[in-house]
Amino acid sequence: MDTEADLFYRQLPKVELHAHLNGSVSFETMETLIKRKPHLNIEHSMTAIRRGQRRSLDECFQVFKVIHQLVDSEEDILMVAKAVIQEFAADGVKYLELRSTPREVTETGLTKQRYIETVLEAIRQCKQEEVDIDVRFLVAVDRRHGPVVAMETVKLAEDFLLSSDGVVVGLDLSGDPTVGHGKDLLSALEKSKNCGLKLALHLSEVPSRRDESELLLNLPPDRIGHGTFLHPEVGGSDSLVDKVCKQNIPIGKSFPFHPPNSKITYLKYFFKHLNIFFYILLTILFLISVLS
Numbered sequence: 561m562d563t564e565a566d567l568f569y570r571q572l573p574k575v576e577l578h579a580h581l582n583g584s585v586s587f588e589t590m591e592t593l594i595k596r597k598p599h600l601n602i603e604h605s606m607t608a609i610r611r612g613q614r615r616s617l618d619e620c621f622q623v624f625k626v627i628h629q630l631v632d633s634e635e636d637i638l639m640v641a642k643a644v645i646q647e648f649a650a651d652g653v654k655y656l657e658l659r660s661t662p663r664e665v666t667e668t669g670l671t672k673q674r675y676i677e678t679v680l681e682a683i684r685q686c687k688q689e690e691v692d693i694d695v696r697f698l699v700a701v702d703r704r705h706g707p708v709v710a711m712e713t714v715k716l717a718e719d720f721l722l723s724s725d726g727v728v729v730g731l732d733l734s735g736d737p738t739v740g741h742g743k744d745l746l747s748a749l750e751k752s753k754n755c756g757l758k759l760a761l762h763l764s765e766v767p768s769r770r771d772e773s774e775l776l777l778n779l780p781p782d783r784i785g786h787g788t789f790l791h792p793e794v795g796g797s798d799s800l801v802d803k804v805c806k807q808n809i810p811i812g813k814s815f816p817f818h819p820p821n822s823k824i825t826y827l828k829y830f831f832k833h834l835n836i837f838f839y840i841l842l843t844i845l846f847l848i849s850v851l852s
């Protein structure tokens with residue numbers, strides 16, 4: 561049963577700036593999809609990460625593969641997108657930035673163009689049905705597919721930017737962060753920016769990506785996905801954190817994030833190196849006693 565706090569938080573008007581369409585499918589919608597395709601033998605445990613359950617990034621991407629098998633036609637996309645929008649609205653979200661990677665599925669005749677059009681149709685229908693939410697769409701580039709596909713996706717996104725009456729607003733860069741390097745996608749991202757698409761970039765999601773993050777932050781992006789390893793304490797750098805803070809880029813936060821010059825960081829530094837301060841203090845006391 562809902563507590564008073566649950567109700568309060570549900571009713572609180574909210575913005576959702578990091579929603580992957582196929583990462584936002586509810587248990588109920590998943591049930592409908594599984595029933596529609598019994599031949600796939602998919603069970604619920606293969607499509608969701610339960611509260612408190614820990615999964616590696618690799619396992620998360622396996623889950624998306626299964627979901628993609630379930631969502632592979634215009635009919636599925638329309639149903640899923642409408643349900644996701646209605647559920648966010650029921651949760652008190654007033655502004656939603658939905659992102660999704662357009663896919664081609666030969667067996668069902670789905671093309672990338674129709675994929676985007678179908679999501680836009682779902683947004684249009686929700687608006688017509690007066691669902692109380694403002695939805696924008698970001699076309700996603702999957703970094704695993706490389707620079708050629710990235711450039712094709714940018715061109716597609718650009719067409720929709722001009723024809724979707726303000727619903728398509730940007731480009732998202734996502735996909736397995738351990739695959740490829742951002743430098744190969746830079747020209748596609750620059751083109752995207754130059755034609756007026758906003759950029760939502762997944763970066764520093766895994767360690768040892770400082771060079772890539774530096775490069776991507778120079779674009780700069782308008783949204784950051786995760787940014788888990790930007791901070792110097794986890795292998796990032798002050799320069800990376802500085803760029804995010806100075807440019808005020810909203811971040812899909814997955815870790816405590818302090819600007820390098822904040823009081824909290826100084827205090828943490830002090831306590832971390834307390835033993836050094838103690839030795840310095842002893843040395844000063846020793847020198848005072850010797851000299852006096």
Ligand SMILES: CNc1ncnc2c1ncn2[C@@H]1O[C@H](COP(=O)(O)O)[C@@H](O)[C@H]1O
Nearest residue numbers: 580581582583624659660661702734735762
């Ligand atoms: C866990 N952190 C993450 N890091 C990077 N990319 C992620 C992601 N979570 C989701 N995606 C991206 O979103 C796709 C699923 O939604 P769509 O089919 O596009 O709607 C995944 O295949 C992946 O490319």
